[in-house]
Amino acid sequence: MDGNSSAEFKELVRSRTDIVQLIGESVSLQPQQGxxxxxGLCxxxxxxxxxxxxxxxxxSYKxxxxxxxxxxxxxxxxxDTLGFPETLEFLARRAHLEMPAKLRRGPAESSHKPQLYDVLMWxxxxxxxYLNSSAAGERARNYLRERGFTQATIxxxxxxxxxxxxxxLIRRAKGRFDVELLFDARLVSKRSEGGGCFDFFRxxxxxxxxxxxxxxxxxxGRILPDNKYENAQKYLNxxxxxxxxxxxxCFGLAWAREAIKKSKTVLVTEGYTDCLKVQQAGLMNAVATLGxxxxxSHVTLLKRLAGKVVLVYDGDKAGKDAAERSLSKFLAQDVDLRILTLPGDLDPDEFVTAHGAKALEKLIDSAPEVAEYELRVLIGRHGTETIDARMRxxxxMLQLLIMSPGIVGTVKEDMLIGRLPQRLGLSESDVRRRLKEMRGEHQNRLIRTTERRVSATEPTGESPQHRWRPAILSLQQTQSKDDLLECELLQLLFTSPDIVDAVRREIGxxxxxNEVLQELLTVCFDLSDDGxxxxxxxxxxRLECPDxxxxxxxxxxxxxxxxxxxxxxxxxxxxGDDSFNGLLRQVLDGLKWxxxxxxxxAAQGRLIERPRESASLTQETLDLLKQASQFHQRRSSRKV
Ligand SMILES: [Zn+2]
Known part of the structure; x- marks a missing residue:
């Protein structure tokens, strides 16, 4: 059977994969109980x-x-939202295992992510x-040197x-990679006329x-400054x-991970050259967003690795705007989010080049958290002299609170409101009243948009991939007595699998x-059929469905x-040796009962449905009655 060797290979891959290490690559995990x-954060x-x-x-994880x-x-x-075959392939590669030929997927059957990684690596x-050893690369090497990149970073x-x-690149790839694959990896573009492709980066x-x-x-890709093109985009991703x-x-995360874990802080710059220069200067805990x-998703990813996220933005106006755009979203997140705008209109690259990493570290330590940052920006913009300015x-500030989901009634909200009366010379009741007003308006707006949205969407069908999900959810939310008994048998099997034959003698x-539990029991019995x-x-x-x-x-x-x-x-x-004892006996008896x-x-149903019979009862009826009386005797003798 084909399934067997596939099961063995899965087992091999599993045994060569350390789940703590695997999950540790995306979630910061702390050891407990020795x-x-x-x-970690889910x-x-x-x-x-x-x-x-x-x-x-x-x-396992949970x-x-x-x-x-x-x-x-x-x-x-x-x-990683992958299908099972791709996952198997990914974990096999990660464990340096060769996929058996019959498990390798045909091209039609799947996406070709592994090939994409291959071609990009190549x-x-x-x-x-080419940069390091070609004559033509000289200009590029000079440029990088002028930008201050060291050979070590390069x-x-x-x-x-x-x-x-x-x-x-197309010529270099001949005989090795299909041009379609180069296109899927975004290394080439398709000509708009006449077919064919051309290199994306030149x-x-x-x-x-x-x-x-x-x-x-x-x-x-950064175009070289002395290029021959007119109006070439400076940066092209x-x-x-x-x-x-x-x-x-998050650009640079793979290099930054260890330093982030160590310092419990992550610096986020707006471009990869900033990030690379900050890392080169010695602050390895820097990453970048890509324009x-x-x-x-950035914050969710980063807060699992570090408790403190510092956005390091250019000192110019564009940098300040970028900082402000995303603030409210993160106010309620349980992450210490701070905003650092650099003095003198410098970007992070220029700043570390001019002042060094120590100076940047110092600024980072004193960077204000989101709400304080916003308050300073608003005070800078409006001043606090007039009542009108203070109300603005x-x-x-209240707008920030209203836009941030999940903050209502939290300590964080109290703290944020608490600082406003004093800073703005207003009474706390004024502040709270205005908040209530604004929240009411916001609520009404939300209701109106939701109504529009609901009426615009069609009901969607259930995805076959998640066919077990409703049954699993209802099982986990309300475990009935019947469910409990069935779960118990499965628990016994998982804990002590050698009882399977004994179980099968009594239970089918x-x-x-419960249909999902039945599915699991079937898998147990299938395994035992396979020895x-x-x-x-x-x-x-053996299970492939993640649910x-x-x-x-x-x-x-x-x-x-x-x-x-x-x-x-x-x-x-x-x-003693009798495996049919205590708990197992109880569960099996429970199921049989x-x-x-x-x-x-069922028999009673049949009795009731019978047409009225005269003095003599048919044999079938007599049998049913006898069964019923035996049942009642057994029920009364059962321990409660
Ligand atoms: Zn969770």
């Missing part, structure tokens, strides 16, 4: 207290708030070598140069852009692709009523909470 579990919901635990022994859970496969599937080396970050040639110094797993996903999303990516304002400042999959024990990790590996994986981690966690293993061991100690009850109920 390293028996690791905790990447799957807007987490404020660390609710996300990773269990190295079980090689969020106690949003109930996401699973193994290394489901983590990558969810976190291009990075081509550009880098080598570490693999800067490159693409010559002034429309088909240089006569540019190239700065490779990596994702958080250190894979090249794009390039940023790769266009978004299947693996590159400008608005989500976009800070987005929610008040409205500006149709004894389960394997249905242990927690075997079942986890089901999450469910079994949830069930398994309950087993630990309820100390199933300890109770089983106690039972075994008490009863339920079966008896159900058939009694």
């Amino acid at each position: 390293g028996r579990v690791f905790k 990447p799957f919901h807007d987490d404020h207290n660390p609710s996300f635990t990773v269990n190295p022994e079980r090689q 969020c106690w708030v949003c109930n996401e859970g699973g193994d290394c496969f489901s983590f990558v599937m969810k976190h 291009a990075q080396d081509e550009f880098h070598n 080598s570490r970050c693999k800067f490159g140069y693409s010559p002034d040639d429309w088909e240089w 006569d540019r110094v190239l700065f490779p852009i990596h994702d958080e797993r250190s894979r090249v996903v794009a390039f940023g 790769s266009v978004d692709s299947a693996i590159f999303h400008k608005s989500r990516l 976009t304002a800070l987005t929610d 400042i008040l409205d500006g 999959t149709d004894d389960f009523k 394997q024990l249905p242990s927690f990790d075997k079942v986890l590996t 089901l994986k999450g469910l079994i981690v949830w069930i398994d966690e309950q087993a630990r909470e309820r100390e199933i293993a300890i109770r089983l061991a106690q039972d075994a100690a008490r009863e 339920r079966r008896t009850q159900d058939s009694h109920r």
Whole structure:
């Protein structure tokens, strides 16, 4: 059977993947209980207290708030939004394992993200070598030297140069990579007429852009100052692709990660050259957004790594505007967000070049947090002399509060409001009254837009990928007595898989009523058909649906909470070798009793439906009555 070797390969990949390390690449994890579990902020919901635990022994993860859970496969599937085959391929590569030929995916079957990473990595080396060793690269080398980049930075970050040639890369790729793949990686553009492609970057110094797993996903290109083109764009970034999303990516994160964790602070600049220069100056905890304002996904990503985020912006007007645009969104986030605008209209690159890293560090330490920053900006703009000016400042500050989701009634809100009366010479009741007014207006506006939006959207169909989700949610929210019993049997199986044969002698999959739990039991029995024990990790590996994986981690966690293993061991100690003891006996009896009850109920139904019979009862009726009386006897003798 083909499935077997695929299961074995999955198992191999799983055993070569350390889940703590894997998840640690995107979530800052702290060891607890002497390293028996690791905790961090959940990447799957807007987490404020660390609710996300990773269990190295079980090689599983679990969020106690949003109930996401699973193994290394489901983590990558969810976190990187990949399908299962791509995830397997990704983790196999990561573990330096070769995919068995029959598991390799055909081109039609899947996206080709792994090939995109390959071609971009290859291009990075081509550009880098060309910069370092070609005669034509001389101009680029001079430019980088003038910009103050050291050879160490150039080598570490693999800067490159693409010559002034429309088909240089296309020629280099001949026989190695298809031009369509170059296009999908955004290394070439298609000609608008006559077909064919041409190099996307020409006569540019190239700065490779990596994702958080250190894979090249794009390039940023700076045109050389003495280029022959008219009106060439100074900076040109790769266009978004299947693996590159400008608005989500933090440039430099792969290099900055360790320093961020250490300092618990991340510096965010607005462009990659600023970030690179700040890193070169010794502040390795710098990252950059790629020409976009800070987005929610940036903050969500960064706050998992550091408690303090400092936006380091140019001192010029554009920099100040950029800082202000995104403020309200982050006010309520449980992250210490600070804004630093540099003095003298300098950008971060110019500032560290002129004053050094120590001076920048000093400014960073005293950077104001968001609300204080906004207050200073507003006071600077309006002054505080007139009542009118002070009311404008008040409205500006309250606007910030109103636009920030989730802040109502929090300590943070109180603190923010608390400082306003004194700074603006107003009474606190005035401030609160104005806030209430503005919130009311805002609410009405929201209701009106929501109504418009609701009437505009069509109901959407249920995605087949999540067909189990509703059943799982209802199970996790309200576990009925029946569900509990079925979960218990699964817990026993995961804890002590060698009981499977004994279980199968008494119970079949149709004894389960809950369809998702039945699905899990079926997987357990399938494994045992294949001669394997249905242990927690075997079942986890065999399941491909992330929702089901999450469910079994949830069930398994309950087993630990309820100390199933300890109770089983106690039972075994008490009863000797007999595996049919205590807890297991109880659960099996419970399930069998339920079966008896159900058939009694069915029989009663049949009794009621029978046409009225005269003095003599038919044999069938007599049998049903006998069954019923046996049932009642058994019920009364059952321990309650
Ligand atoms: Zn969560």
